[in-house]
Amino acid sequence: MIDHRLHVLRALAEHRTVTATAAALHLTPSAVSQQLRGLAREVGAELLRPEGRRVRLTPAAHIVLRHADALLGQWEALRAELARQNSAARGTLRLCGVSSALAALAAPAVARLRQSHPLVEPLITEEESAECYRLLLAEEADVALVLPGPEAPPVTDTRFEQTPLLTDRQDLLVPEGHPFARREGVELAEAAGESWIVKKHNNDTYPLLTAACAAAGFTPRVTHQVKEWYAVSALVAEGLGVCLLPRIVPLPAHPVVRVPLSGEPAPVRRFLAAVRRGTAAHPLPAAGLEALHTAAAAHTRGPEGSPD
Numbered sequence: 001m002i003d004h005r006l007h008v009l010r011a012l013a014e015h016r017t018v019t020a021t022a023a024a025l026h027l028t029p030s031a032v033s034q035q036l037r038g039l040a041r042e043v044g045a046e047l048l049r050p051e052g053r054r055v056r057l058t059p060a061a062h063i064v065l066r067h068a069d070a071l072l073g074q075w076e077a078l079r080a081e082l083a084r085q086n087s088a089a090r091g092t093l094r095l096c097g098v099s100s101a102l103a104a105l106a107a108p109a110v111a112r113l114r115q116s117h118p119l120v121e122p123l124i125t126e127e128e129s130a131e132c133y134r135l136l137l138a139e140e141a142d143v144a145l146v147l148p149g150p151e152a153p154p155v156t157d158t159r160f161e162q163t164p165l166l167t168d169r170q171d172l173l174v175p176e177g178h179p180f181a182r183r184e185g186v187e188l189a190e191a192a193g194e195s196w197i198v199k200k201h202n203n204d205t206y207p208l209l210t211a212a213c214a215a216a217g218f219t220p221r222v223t224h225q226v227k228e229w230y231a232v233s234a235l236v237a238e239g240l241g242v243c244l245l246p247r248i249v250p251l252p253a254h255p256v257v258r259v260p261l262s263g264e265p266a267p268v269r270r271f272l273a274a275v276r277r278g279t280a281a282h283p284l285p286a287a288g289l290e291a292l293h294t295a296a297a298a299h300t301r302g303p304e305g306s307p308d
Helices: 004-015 018-025 029-043 059-083 099-116 129-137 205-216 229-237 283-301
Strands: 048-051 054-057 091-097 120-126 143-146 160-175 195-197 221-224 243-246 256-259 268-276
Touching (some): 099 120, 120 283, 129 143, 129 268, 160 229, 205 243, 229 243
Parallel strands (some): 091 143
Antiparallel strands (some): 143 268
16 A cells, blocks of 8 residues: 555665665665656655765655655554454564574563464564564564664654663673682673673674773773674683673573673663554554563563562
8 A cells, every 4th residue: 555665765765775775675776776766756856866886865855754654654553453453363473583582582472472362373583683673664573672772773763663671781701710700790891801702793792792891991802703692601611701691691501600790880781672663553563562571571570579
């Protein structure tokens, strides 16, 4: 019902080049260019201007985008209202997010959904936050567990509805023989001289580390780039460096010690639940959001109702 060319213009605004937009939409560059030229003719305004290898959106294009966001949000709200005519949530619910959030939150949420909404079929995909937002816009995901960061859209972005889900403290992971291992807590600034283990690219963890270290007054010296927590822990155990370990990540079976970080500001990760604007009231995303918030609340309380 909504002109597909508006989706193409939105994708171009995000990816900045026709080639990247074509790859994201599974189209050819010529098809992207043709659709955008047709949209420009229909609205009667120039939408793009060449700028080196990229293109620049004109003021008219930004006006079109603003109205496109409103139209798409209203379209999603319309579909949600129609879906609510059927009292039971049914169909495929696609969730995506980073691995630690899927393990700690999505897994128990899906288990709850299978009991409370037997007609819902949850599907889970692990992705970094930037890709999760793309999946939402492409209608390849319905609910995303995301971390705010430099590449993430702001909470004011009109294309999404984003709600706080969980605040996750981070600890310092050191080998058993490390001087910090015998202490009840350390300040992050004390680890300024350490080697750090974290993947720099296409990973939500690296910008969180650099932001935390900047707040503590230093730039981390990254020596080894590893993404999976089990592999990170193995390198820490061998004395190859230290890392920030999120509190929701279980301690791997290695000779390592999780040392709480004291001082302010304490390094934390703040998870958000994100959906396309207008879809939060749809029975499927609504069921997923409710289950996720229940799982987050249970995780915050910890065992037997105590704070985690």
